[in-house]
Amino acid sequence: METIHLKTPDPVSQHLLRSAAQQGIDLPWERYEKAQPQDGFMRLGLYCPLECLHGPCRIDPFSRGPTQGICGLGREQMVAATLLRLCQKGATQALAGAPHCNDANGLELSGALGNLIDKTLTATRQDDLSCSEIFEAAGLLQRSFCSQEKFLQKALRLGLLTLALVDQSSISAKVDTLECSTGYGVIPEAPVRVGFSGRPPQGLIDALEKGLLNGPAPSAALLSLGDWLRLDGRYMPIGVTSGEAELLLSSGAIHLLVAGPGTDPGVIALCKQMNVPVVTDYQTADPGDILKQARTRAAQSSYPDLFADVPAGLLTRVIMSPDSFSKTIVNDSVDQVALIGGADTPHLPLGSLAGDLFTALTGTNVKIAGWGDTALWMARRAQVDASVDQPLILENNQGPLLAIKGLAEAEKLHCLKGVCFAGMRDVLDLNIALGLACIGFRVSIATPIPLHGSNVVNQTLSQLIMENGGELLHFDHPAEAGDLVNWFTAL
Known part of the structure; x- marks a missing residue:
C-alpha cells in the first residue's frame, strides 16, 4: 500500500483501504490500475464513432499508420464526430430527465438561463432549439460526409439544448435551504444501516423513513453512498462521496443496499461478495421486509467497527x-x-x-x-x-x-x-x-x-x-x- 496517498489523502479512507486490502477486496482503484494502459486512440478521439460495421477504424496519431477510416473519414472529421456522439448521448440523458418536455412548436426558453440561451442564438443567427436535433445528430453520425465544423456546431447546439432541458426539469424549491449531514462521522449513529445508491424511487425512500419511525428496535439509519437523496425536510445523511461507495461497503458498515438506476455494477458485485442484501425490485419491495432483512444482516455481521474514532459528521x-x-x-x-x-x-x-x-x-x-x-x-x-x-x-x-x-x-x-x-x-x-x-x-x-x-x-x-x-x-x-x-x- 505504498501508493495509498495516490488514491486518497483522507486518513479515514486510507484506513479503510488497508482493511479492504487485508480482506483481498478489489476496489475501483485496483480495477483502474488493471485497465492501464487505456485505449489511447479513444482518449484522443481517433476511434471512429460512426454507426458502421465495417470497422472499427482508428487513425494513427503520428501519421505512421492509417490516416483515414475505411469509408474515407479523415482525422478532423473523426475527432469532431466523436464529440458529437458524446453530446448526442448527453442530450438524450437530459431529455430522459425532462419527461414532460413538449417542444412541438419549438423549445420554450424562459427565465434568466433561457434569456442567455436565446441571446446566444440571436447573436449567432441560429434557429430555435428543438429536441428533434438529438435525432438529427444521429443522422449525421451515419457515414456522414459532413465537415468537422458542422459536427462541432451541432455538438454545441446540443449543449445549449441540454441547458434548456435541465433548466425545465428543475423543480421549484419550496424552501431556501435544506439541512445535510456528511462525512464518516454520520455512520456510527445507529446499529443498523440501510445504504442507498443511484436514484431509488422517492416513494420507497419515504416509506422506509416512515417505517423507521413506527418500527421496532433496534433503530436503523438510512445512509446515502454519495448520492443526493431527500428525506422529509432534509437530505439523507451522506456518509461518503460516490467514489468511496465501495470503500464504505468493504468496511461491513452497510447491512442492506437499496440500489437505484445509476448504481455502478461494482457496487452490486461487492454486495454479493460480502453477502449484503440488495434491493432492486421496487415494485414488489415491502418497506417492513427491507428493514427486517437489514436487522437480520446486522445481527449476523462480525466486521470490526472501523468508525469509532472518526471526526464528527x-x-x-x-x-x-x-x-x-x-x-x-x-x-x-x-x-x-x-x-x-x-x-x-x-x-x-x-x-x-x-x-x-x-x-x-x-x-x-x-x-x-x-x-x-x-x-x-x-x-x-x-x-x-x-x-x-x-x-x-x-x-x-x-x-x-x-x-x-x-x-x-x-x-x-x-x-x-x-x-x-x-x-x-x-x-x-x-x-x-x-x-x-x-x-x-x-x-x-x-x-x-x-x-x-x-x-x-x-x-x-x-x-x-x-x-x-x-x-x-x-x-x-x-x-x-x-x-x-x-x-x-x-x-
Missing part, C-alpha cells in the same frame, strides 16, 4: 433555489464567485484537486460555491482547516445553473470568474460545460476529453465558443490544481 445547508443564492451573494457583499463541482474520478487522488483548488482560491477573496462530490470534499477541507470558510453548497441536480440564475437575478453575472468541472461522471456534465461556454462563460474541465487528436478541431471549437465571448479550457491529461488556480486568477 459535518452539518451543512444546501442552497435549493436561485433566489436563495442571490440573497446570499448580495447579503455577503460578494464581488467574486468561483463555481467548482463535479463527481469523483479515478484519474486523481479522490478529493485532492477539489481540496487544493478550494484552499488556494479561498486565499484570493473569492467566494466558492460547489456541487456534487467536489462540494463534499471542499466541505471536508474546511472542516479541518480553520483558515478557510465553508463553501456554498448547491443543489446537485441544478449545480452551476442554479448559481448562474441566482447571479443573474442579483445582476452580478460579472462577478463570476469561471465554472470548473473538477470531475465528470457522465456525458451530461460534458454537455452542460459546453453549453455554458457557448453562452459566454469561462469554463474549465479537469477530466481529459477526447479532442486532442486534432489541433484543427480544438482551434475550430475554441473559435465557435469565442464568438459569444465564452472560453473552454480542457486538457489531454488530468489537470492539476495549479493549472486551474492560474486559470481562475488570470482575469
Whole structure:
C-alpha cells in the first residue's frame, strides 16, 4: 500500500483501504490500475464513432499508420464526430430527465438561463432549439460526409439544448435551504444501516423513513453512498462521496443496499461478495421486509467497527433555489464567485484537486460555491482547516445553473470568474460545460476529453465558443490544481 496517498489523502479512507486490502477486496482503484494502459486512440478521439460495421477504424496519431477510416473519414472529421456522439448521448440523458418536455412548436426558453440561451442564438443567427436535433445528430453520425465544423456546431447546439432541458426539469424549491449531514462521522449513529445508491424511487425512500419511525428496535439509519437523496425536510445523511461507495461497503458498515438506476455494477458485485442484501425490485419491495432483512444482516455481521474514532459528521445547508443564492451573494457583499463541482474520478487522488483548488482560491477573496462530490470534499477541507470558510453548497441536480440564475437575478453575472468541472461522471456534465461556454462563460474541465487528436478541431471549437465571448479550457491529461488556480486568477 505504498501508493495509498495516490488514491486518497483522507486518513479515514486510507484506513479503510488497508482493511479492504487485508480482506483481498478489489476496489475501483485496483480495477483502474488493471485497465492501464487505456485505449489511447479513444482518449484522443481517433476511434471512429460512426454507426458502421465495417470497422472499427482508428487513425494513427503520428501519421505512421492509417490516416483515414475505411469509408474515407479523415482525422478532423473523426475527432469532431466523436464529440458529437458524446453530446448526442448527453442530450438524450437530459431529455430522459425532462419527461414532460413538449417542444412541438419549438423549445420554450424562459427565465434568466433561457434569456442567455436565446441571446446566444440571436447573436449567432441560429434557429430555435428543438429536441428533434438529438435525432438529427444521429443522422449525421451515419457515414456522414459532413465537415468537422458542422459536427462541432451541432455538438454545441446540443449543449445549449441540454441547458434548456435541465433548466425545465428543475423543480421549484419550496424552501431556501435544506439541512445535510456528511462525512464518516454520520455512520456510527445507529446499529443498523440501510445504504442507498443511484436514484431509488422517492416513494420507497419515504416509506422506509416512515417505517423507521413506527418500527421496532433496534433503530436503523438510512445512509446515502454519495448520492443526493431527500428525506422529509432534509437530505439523507451522506456518509461518503460516490467514489468511496465501495470503500464504505468493504468496511461491513452497510447491512442492506437499496440500489437505484445509476448504481455502478461494482457496487452490486461487492454486495454479493460480502453477502449484503440488495434491493432492486421496487415494485414488489415491502418497506417492513427491507428493514427486517437489514436487522437480520446486522445481527449476523462480525466486521470490526472501523468508525469509532472518526471526526464528527459535518452539518451543512444546501442552497435549493436561485433566489436563495442571490440573497446570499448580495447579503455577503460578494464581488467574486468561483463555481467548482463535479463527481469523483479515478484519474486523481479522490478529493485532492477539489481540496487544493478550494484552499488556494479561498486565499484570493473569492467566494466558492460547489456541487456534487467536489462540494463534499471542499466541505471536508474546511472542516479541518480553520483558515478557510465553508463553501456554498448547491443543489446537485441544478449545480452551476442554479448559481448562474441566482447571479443573474442579483445582476452580478460579472462577478463570476469561471465554472470548473473538477470531475465528470457522465456525458451530461460534458454537455452542460459546453453549453455554458457557448453562452459566454469561462469554463474549465479537469477530466481529459477526447479532442486532442486534432489541433484543427480544438482551434475550430475554441473559435465557435469565442464568438459569444465564452472560453473552454480542457486538457489531454488530468489537470492539476495549479493549472486551474492560474486559470481562475488570470482575469
